[in-house]
Amino acid sequence: MKKAFRTGDQTLIREINLSIILNCLRSTAPLSRSQLAQMTGLNKTTVSSLVKELLDGGFIKEVGLGNSHGGRRAVMLDLNPNAGNIIGLEIGVDFISIILTDFRARILWRSKRETDPTQNQDTILNLAIELARDARAAAGPDGDSLLGIGIGVPGLVDSSSGVLLFAPNLRWRDVPIKDVFTSELGIPVFVDNDANVAALGERYLGIAQNTEDFIYLAAGAGLGGGIVLGGKLYGGVGGYAGEIGHMTIVENGELCNCGNRGCWETLVSQRAIIKRAQRAAESHRESRIVELCKGQMEQISISTIIQAASEGDETAERVLEETGVYLGVGIANLINALNPALVILGGVLSLASEYLLPAIERTIEERSLAWPRQTVRIMASSYGSDACVMGGVALVLHDILRRPTLAT
Ligand SMILES: [Zn+2]
Structure with a gap:
């Protein structure tokens, strides 16, 4: 048992180190082996052996000699842009979003379609497949360059099957x-819960690259959470951990789609924020929100609310502030329970973070314990509404870097 743990840790450390080297090259290339050692803090022997693995796998390449600083000129390294393409796909509750990237994770092609959750399952799935075929076609005539597709879906997933x-x-x-x-x-196809996928995207390619313990909050139609502990996505016994949107916050609150009442999701999801704005606008007809939706309250969207807030509309600001308080209550619970270094606001939340953060910070200050609070940062996702599709790309990278040997 002990040995299994040790092996597991070494696999994880190798994978993290490989991804750190790729990220250094993604942000600052070309680099020599000794520059990589300096940037990563890894010793030169470790860097050389990881670089050899990446060269053998064709993921990076040597690109000539760098400038000399007195000694021998060093061989410079860069990512191999022809290492392959990756597809990231998000099947949302009311949309499908898809990107095709190169190995640098640069977006080469993208598409997005709105869907209606009342449409039947086959219609939505067929549209997702059609878009994935378009992405494959965009990668080239035979699709040979494709390393895989990573898919995020809004629900519980058995990620192995x-x-x-x-x-x-x-x-x-x-x-x-x-x-x-x-x-x-x-x-190769990889599927996981949308918030887990987005969390992995932040870990590999976004703002959590140097953070081993963090929580990604994805608010859209629902509220999902991706929990990364010790550098790994935390799945729990069955892989279902992270359903933080269904934590009870109000004992006899509103009925949730999961069957429970007063779930966190019923207070801070997109739908909850819009409902809050509709109620506020009904009693404050002078609000800019009413003007923007031309008095059609059912037309209020998150962007209407954000626009009104950005123009200084007090009703819109109050709606977002109240949402921030409910977010803060749940986040304070998570801080006390898990002591994360970072909480990332993702999905719709990231678009409104400017207005949500002050209320979140204040509520956390009031409700969480001082010790875990001292070290936590609350930040908006680096990818906004692309967090899940970028995470899909990370899901494929994650699989590649976990392989015992990268050479194919
Ligand atoms: Zn629920």
Whole structure:
């Protein structure tokens, strides 16, 4: 048992070190081996052996000699842009978003379609497959360059089988997403919960690159959470951890799609924020929100609320502040329970972070214990509404770097 733990840790450390080297090259290339050692703090022997693995796998390449600083001129390294392309796909509750990137994680092609959660499952899945085929076509005529597709879905996922077990807001159960896409595309397919996927994206490519313990909050139609502890996504016994949106915050509160009442999600999801704005606008007809939606309260959207707030509308600011307080209550619970270094506001939340953060910070100050609070930062996602699709790209990178040997 002990040995298994040790092996597991070494695999994780190697994977993290490989991703650190790739990220250094992604942000600052070309670099020599000794510059990589300086930047990463890893010793030169470790850097040389990791670099050799990445060279053997064709993920990086040597690009000539750098400037000499008195000694021998060093061989410079860069990512190999031809190492392959990756598809990131998000099946949201009311949209499908997809990107194609190169190995640098630069977006080469993208598409987004709105969907209606009342449409039947096959219609939505077929549209997702059609978009994935478009992405494959955008990668080149034969799709040979594709390293894989990473898919985020809004619900509980058995990530080993790639089956979506339950998506409350879509009302889907037991959908074999991985099998469906594997037979349609013939490339490696990885599927996980949308918030987990986005968390992995921040870990590999975003603001959590140097953070081993953090929580990603994804507010959209629902509220999901991706929990990374000790550098790894925390799944719990069955892989279902992170359903923080269904923590009870109000004992007899509003009915949630999961069947429980007063879930955190019923207070801070996109729908909850819009409902709060509709109520506020009804009693404050002078609000800019009413003007922006031309008196059609059902037309109020998150962007209407943010626009009104940005123009100094007090009603909109209050709506977001109240949302920030409810966010702060849940985040304070998470800080006390998990002592993370970072909490990332993602999804819709990241778009309104400027207005939410002051109330969140104040509530955390009031409600969390001083010790875990001292070391926590609350930040908006680096990718906004692209967090999940970028996470899909990270899901594929994660699989590649976990392989015992990178050479194919
Ligand atoms: Zn719930």
